[in-house]
Amino acid sequence: MDVSNDPAAKAMDSDAAARALALAASSTLPWVEKYRPSSLDELVAHEDIVSILTTLIESNKLPHLLFYGPPGTGKTSTILACARKLYGPTFSSMTLELNASDDRGIDVVRDQIKEFAGTKRLFSSGVKLVILDEADAMTSDAQFALRRVIERHTRHTRFCLICNYVGKIIPALQSRCTRFRFAPLRPDQIRSRLAHVIASEKVDATPAGEQAILNLGQGDMRRVLNLLQSTHMAHVKVDEDTVYLTAGAPLVSDVDAAQQWLMTGNIRDVVNLMQNMTVTKGYAIGDMITELTLRIIKLDMPPTVLAHLLEALSDIEHRMAFGGTEQLQLAALVGAFIIARHMMGS
Template sequence: MSEAEARGRGEIWIEKYRPQRLSAVAGHADIVGRLESYVAQDDLPHLLFTGPAGVGKTTSAMAIAREVYGDDWRENFLELNASDERGIDVVRDRIKNFARASFGGYDYRIIFLDEADALTSDAQSALRRTMEQFANNTRFILSCNYSNQIIDPIQSRCAVFRFGPLDGDSVAEYVRRIAEEEGIEITEDGIDALVYAADGDMRKAINGLQAAATTGETVDEEAVYAITAAVRPEQIETMVTTALDGDFTAARAKLDDLLTEAGLGGGDVIDQLHRSAWSFDLDDRATVRLLERVGETDYRISQGANERLQLEALLAALALEAE
């Protein structure tokens, strides 16, 4: 077995390199500082973490538990995923049973409810009452992608922390550290490609690195794009500029390459168009026209329209405007 193959058979790196302490959480210095103050003063309120995937919400919750309880953290920390267990019975049974149990010398136990925005309205109402009932010996940490899906009575009982996408420098630094720990040779264009593909999601960057490390001795741009659901920004730019120049046939051929050769889905193309629009070598007017068409196409696809047909219509509209 080669060294590259051996790297793919060990631990999952997103768990192996999950920060154990709050101070090691990447990219959120202000949030980490406030959370460390709560822990240091032993004055932890209910918390609501909101933001996109892979930005440190679950990691922060687990790090708090480790710092509060030390080696006993697993016995005093209950993690539930609301997207799997979203009914009112979960709130009434599992949460209440854990909240009622003895807590062995600690002032409170922690219940971490991930993807809390997937809870039904009835379940959230029951949760609100449970938070009141067990406020003396239980602290809740709720995590969600969309805080507007959490009812106001719960939000008002929590200190709200909004986690934004991680900046590129934070992702790049963490990727470099893991590559060094694992003895992986990684090029700068490989790091840039991982940062671009991750789009602020640390999990995606680490998974991409682990997958790319199994493909050869060196992780470079080509290896990263080969295993991630992304293509080089230049390919997207070429397709768009070709359409804006009025050559619909050539632009359609480039779209076909992205969908068939690169294996991108319609949503992937839209995402990369949106992310890269302002980095293309286009004037402001052309960029605005592009974003307007991207928004229309994204909405139609989200409503169930045919992806290829809508993307071709987008390119046709850009080409017609060039005439």
């Protein structure tokens, strides 16, 4: 039987081709996007925020929103899941998503946002949604222009501003939005999603490797998944050492050695040892300071000594951020510990 002209056979072939293309596209996606939650039920944290947003959507009383908090805590995923629940199949036509770090001038507000918000709906019911990611990167003029656009189009459009630093959003915009703070995710919240991705991608990961990813992730789900994917691509096995090597972070054994040198060695030897470690292994002084800070807080030190060390480490990190020479700041790090040891001995 000739199936070359059979419409049903052609439809089946086109469906198979579409599925193959979709599978190929998903296999090349970064895991952050591949495993991004598509519904509110898939979110692993912020149950109170999700509950409030669900109630607002179901009662058709969604206000303007302001999501703020550290990166990788689910702000964008939450509002996209809300949009899918709100609009269903018409999600793409009823939602305008912009990244304000790229499009942050006043022209974007006057043109793209104003045009989208002012366009009348023909076949869809409900309000439109404008998602403005990284809104804290917008200029002040653009934020003041956005305030006027929000006022004018409130009847038909809702706005969701997403930012890391709420203090960079002008008070006039903050007062027009319902604010939600997204805190860093707890390790137990990240662990379940991490285990799901490891199982789905058949990653050979050890428990120590998973814990290292959680430690380096610091509550940032995006960072956790990117680190997992990078380590898996670079190494056959995801264990503690390969995770730290991929991240470029100091190994636990090296931090232990540095702490021992700083607490017991003389200043010249310690400076030479620390310089040799950072040069040969490519460690950043800032990363070493972060790890040492977490260690010394747990030590049994007099309050005045601990206060001196924390202040000294914060000054060194500040100078590093403004272009201080690593060699000089490394010497200052060793000097801070030498002074602390003398304070404890006096």
